[in-house]
Amino acid sequence: MGITATKFGALELVNVGRSFGGQAALADLSLTIEAGEFIALLGPSGCGKSTALNCLAGLLPLTHGQVLIDGKRVDVLPAEKRDFGMVFQNYALFPHLSVHKNVAFGLQMRGVPRDEVNKRVTEALMLVKLDAHAKKLPGQLSGGQQQRVAIARAIVLEPRLVLMDEPLSNLDAKLRIEMRSEIRRLHQTLGLTTIYVTHDQEEALSLADRLVVLRDGHVQQIGTPQELHDSPANWHVADFMGYRNLLDVAVDVVNDTTATVSGGGMSLVGTRVGSVAPGESARVAIRPHDLIVGTSATGPNAISGTVIASEYQGREFALEVETDHGQRLHVTAETAPAAGSAVTVTVAPERVLVYPESLTGHGAALAPLPVGAGAS
Amino acid sequence: MPGVSDTVKPAVSRQPRMRPSRVPGRRRRRDTTTAYTLLAPSLFGFAAFLLFPILVVVWLSFHHWDLLSTPTWAGADNYGTVLGDAAFLNSLAVTAVFVCLVIPVQTAFGLVAASFLTRGLPCSAVFRVIYVLPWISAPLALGIVWKWILAPTNGLLNTLIGERVEWLTSPALALPSVAAVVVWTNVGYVTLFFVAGMLGIPQHIIDAARIDGAGPIALFWRIKLPLLRPTMFFVLVTSVISVFQLFDQIYALTKGGPHAVTDSGTLGYTDVVAMRLYTEAFSTFNVGKAGVIAVILLGLLVLITLAQQLYFRKRTTYDLS
Structure with a gap:
């Protein structure tokens, strides 16, 4: 294997921020990335993840903060001097150049001798299984093939850091899954250090070693996929991690690790995450998979309601259940009661996460969860 | 239908x-x-x-006509006369040299100006307007202004350089001087289209090239210029046609002169085809001969446009949309 990533010790982002017209698109992002790590920046549109990537790439100047590699500042260098590779959402291939020339472009810009260019381009195209298409123009390739050319163009440079800006969002579902495996394979094979921007939590969880969840330019949580999946630090992260049921409630009683809350005609015992006090507003997060459909109300967290819609999703059904007080719940079940059926859903207290309503204190340390809580 | x-x-x-x-x-x-x-x-x-x-x-x-008498059938006589006429052949040669002087220079200036104007520098919009002003002004009026600027005595340019130079009457300088005036007039038009073309190149392609290590020069030569081919085609076709048809400014500046008397007759150093056509029609009243020149000019322009179209069609193999 000829192509290998250029190694470094650590890449540090120190209070990196970017504002547009006084409005902070990215605020005080601090992160240390080890060589060979795969980091995913995750968040909804407008959360600042692409801004962060463009700042790292040198396409946007920082408003404040520093980017350092092994202690040396790189944020002061222009994009062409940073020695990074980037894969764009819309491929950004040079439409007038063949696949071979697209991949060779960066090497030629770096003054690599012609023989070496040809050798490395051939290797890169073989890695992405496009060596048979080397002479074609980008317009003659499918979306998936174009994205593989874009990946080859990034990795052929043996960059210190590969930046990927939602590279799979223009592909269909099947191709997206294939390309996801391809990206992971290349990352592991070549030992690349990768920062990957996405709004797809499933993509982020399956690819990344660590995730950074952003909201309104602020970091919400940094952690491994398992940490974020099992122990979201606040309701926003929980929302992103598949806790589709977010209910506004009032806190009635708080114990050491649990809280009793009520709202929408329900009374629930849940697991306290963060600081909540009796009388305060809170937000409860429950995964659809954690709600169990039955017909009799037993246990502390039993909610009666009516099935108003069911959607077949292959191995399971996605149900929408309206409680007797009009609250709608998303439930996943192995069987689908007919629409209009009266049902009772129950949920274990450790599967009910009770968060403070406020999201202030962004970037705070991961809120501790009791053992067993949150994991599903 | x-x-x-x-x-x-x-x-x-x-x-x-x-x-x-x-x-x-x-x-x-x-x-x-x-x-x-x-x-x-x-x-x-x-x-x-x-x-x-x-x-x-x-x-x-195909007729003899002096603007006054009734036109009479001439058959192919006019074509034979024109194709054997040293003055016409001279005008073709002068036009060819003129096109070779004007087109590359105004295209190069246009590209450079467009590169600066698309960098988002302060007052870019103001400069875009200023650049186009000569092109939207009356060519004859501009010719008269430039005739004063280039006048050997009391001309602005000679006054500035403190030396008497025969810009418009020297056989060596007349054609380049006229070409310079035409470039100055047209460069805004060319720039305008190149600015539009450059702004049409998707920013992510520029960003990708920069991340791949392309500096400003490589970015221009390797990415922007090839992606400007459709614009370049349009600009070259319209520029070549306009320069081939150029009359007003040459009429105002030199009227086809200076002239040299040769064995074949009097030949003008700036006597371009359109000027020759005018001279035949309205100085010597050989409207039939002027008609032949017009037909030949039309044929030439169609051929040149077709050639340009073939050249660019083979090289524009992408779609930026």
Whole structure:
């Protein structure tokens, strides 16, 4: 294997921020990335993840903060001097150049001798299984093939850091899954250090070693996929991690690790995450998979309601259940009661996460969860 | 008439089950009439201001006419005379040199100016307007202004350099001087299109090239310039046509001179084809010969445009949309 990533010790982002017209698109992002790590920046549109990537790439100047590699500042260098590779959402291939020339472009810009260019381009195209298409123009390739050319163009440079800006969002579902495996394979094979921007939590969880969840330019949580999946630090992260049921409630009683809350005609015992006090507003997060459909109300967290819609999703059904007080719940079940059926859903207290309503204190340390809580 | 039927598709599509071949004859005739009625203003403009003058010029090229007497049939005499005329052949050569001087220089200046104007520098919009001002001004008026600037005595340029230079009357300097004035006039027009072309290149392609290590020069030569080919084609075609047809400024500046007396007759150093055409028609009143020159000029421009189209079609193999 000829192509290998250029190694470094650590890449540090120190209070990196970017504002547009006084409005902070990215605020005080601090992160240390080890060589060979795969980091995913995750968040909804407008959360600042692409801004962060463009700042790292040198396409946007920082408003404040520093980017350092092994202690040396790189944020002061222009994009062409940073020695990074980037894969764009819309491929950004040079439409007038063949696949071979697209991949060779960066090497030629770096003054690599012609023989070496040809050798490395051939290797890169073989890695992405496009060596048979080397002479074609980008317009003659499918979306998936174009994205593989874009990946080859990034990795052929043996960059210190590969930046990927939602590279799979223009592909269909099947191709997206294939390309996801391809990206992971290349990352592991070549030992690349990768920062990957996405709004797809499933993509982020399956690819990344660590995730950074952003909201309104602020970091919400940094952690491994398992940490974020099992122990979201606040309701926003929980929302992103598949806790589709977010209910506004009032806190009635708080114990050491649990809280009793009520709202929408329900009374629930849940697991306290963060600081909540009796009388305060809170937000409860429950995964659809954690709600169990039955017909009799037993246990502390039993909610009666009516099935108003069911959607077949292959191995399971996605149900929408309206409680007797009009609250709608998303439930996943192995069987689908007919629409209009009266049902009772129950949920274990450790599967009910009770968060403070406020999201202030962004970037705070991961809120501790009791053992067993949150994991599903 | 499928093309016409297409234009009135909505009328037909109101009856979705009716196949085009089943459209009743009366309806089809009505649709065709409607289509021609809508096309009439354009067809009239095309016929009256383009087709008819071309036909008249072709007709004149086969006649002897001095603007006063009745035209008389000349057959191919005028063509023989013009093709053997040293003054005409000289004007072709002068035009060729003129095009070779003007087109590359104004294209290069246009590209450089466009590169600066698309960098988002302060006052770019103001400069874009300033650059276009000469192009939207009356060419004859500009010619007169430049004649004063380039005048050997009391001319602005000679006053500034403190030396008497015969810009417009020296055989060596007349054509380059006129070419410089034309470049100055046209560069705004060229720049305008290159600015539009450069702004049409997607930013992510520029970003990708920068991340791949392209500095400003490589970015221009390797990415921007090749992606400007459609714009370049348009600019070159229209520029070549306009320079081939250039008359006003040469009339104002040199009237085709300075002249050299040779064995073949008097030949002008700036006597371009359009100037020669004017001279034949309105100085020597050989309208038939002027017609021949006009026909040859038209043929040349069609050939050059076709050649440019073939060249660029082979090299524009992408779509930026």
